[in-house]
Amino acid sequence: MDERTRVRLDIAYDGTDFSGWAAQPNRRTVAGVLTEALVRVFGEDRVSGLTVAGRTDAGVHATGQVCHVDFATAAWSELSASLVRRLAGLLPPDVRVRAATEVPGEFDARFSATFRRYEYRVTDAPYGADPLRRHDTLGWPRGLDLDALNAAATGLVGEHDYAAYCKRKEHATTIREITRLDWRRDPDGILVATVQADAFCQAMVRSLVGAMLVVGDGRRPAEWPGGLLNLRERSSEVTVAPAHGLTLVAVGYPTDPAEYARRAEATRRLRLPATA
Structure with missing residues (x-):
């Protein structure tokens, strides 16, 4: 696989006509629509690992959703400056990518969240x-x-x-x-x-x-x-x-990027009820 660069995407959407975030067969979902647009920009083999902070249910909206995705580094270097504008032309009007920011590989949109x-x-x-x-x-x-x-x-x-x-x-x-x-x-x-x-x-x-x-x-x-x-x-x-x-x-998320991995590790630990 090509060298990869992790990118944080800040996303807003009107959930009215989506069957939630997560991709589902024969259903219109935010992840499905976003993935389709990213593949059109980068090519299928240059996009991987789409991970979201919170899987919203059908009908739920977002103004501050976050996800991360790994792009082939060479393609990201070429397209990073124009990505947000390109996606605005490809995405339907009920979902927008507001920002695309390169982040350390330890950043996990789901598990690094505080x-x-x-x-x-x-x-x-x-x-x-x-x-x-x-x-x-x-x-x-x-x-x-x-x-x-x-x-x-x-x-x-x-x-x-x-x-x-x-x-x-x-x-x-x-x-x-x-x-x-x-x-x-x-x-x-x-x-x-x-x-x-x-x-x-x-x-x-x-x-x-x-x-x-x-x-x-x-x-x-x-x-x-x-x-x-x-x-x-x-x-x-x-x-x-x-x-x-x-x-x-x-x-x-932690203000110090060095804390991304530590936070992700702590989040993954299963919180169990007290036995007493």
Whole structure:
């Protein structure tokens, strides 16, 4: 194989018409569309190892997605300066590569990440979501209390087993550390939940939002979402919020590139529940 150079791609997409990130047979996915465009620019044998920070589900959006890919070094040297502009001409309008940056070979978009940050947008306006924001904002049919939403969020922050909020996968842990979870109401009246953690399991963010919304509209007490953390299996009482309100807005990495490999090694270690 030719000498390879690792490149970080910063990506944004409207997830409405995608079946999620991961490539799937006979499905339109972000990874599939992006790979097709990269192969058209570089050639099939000069592109390898596409790896993403977070595999978003069908309908979920991103403004701060990150992936890495390995290009043949000679081809990268020739095309690096024009790559973003070339991709703008090849990619469909619902996905954009905002930046392409050469990184050390130790950089891993998935395992070197220190956090993922999502936002979920909800409106409780009686007329629902504004037509121009209908693809990224959930219309909630009941009034929502900001203080109640934040009270519910408080009990979910920290390192816990989030089995009640996850679609469990075999041999995968449901222990995660949420470092930030709060709500704000913007001047336009939109309620925005910000959720940040080292990583998330499948459907976790939307499940957390679903649990908090029924506190916000008065149907559940503020301590109910946190109380579900005592469960060791998915709760049938939690309704998963629709995908279209969710956007991946940022992925964090060590500021010192020398820490990329160390962070990746630490992330790969399976976090097991305490035995006591």
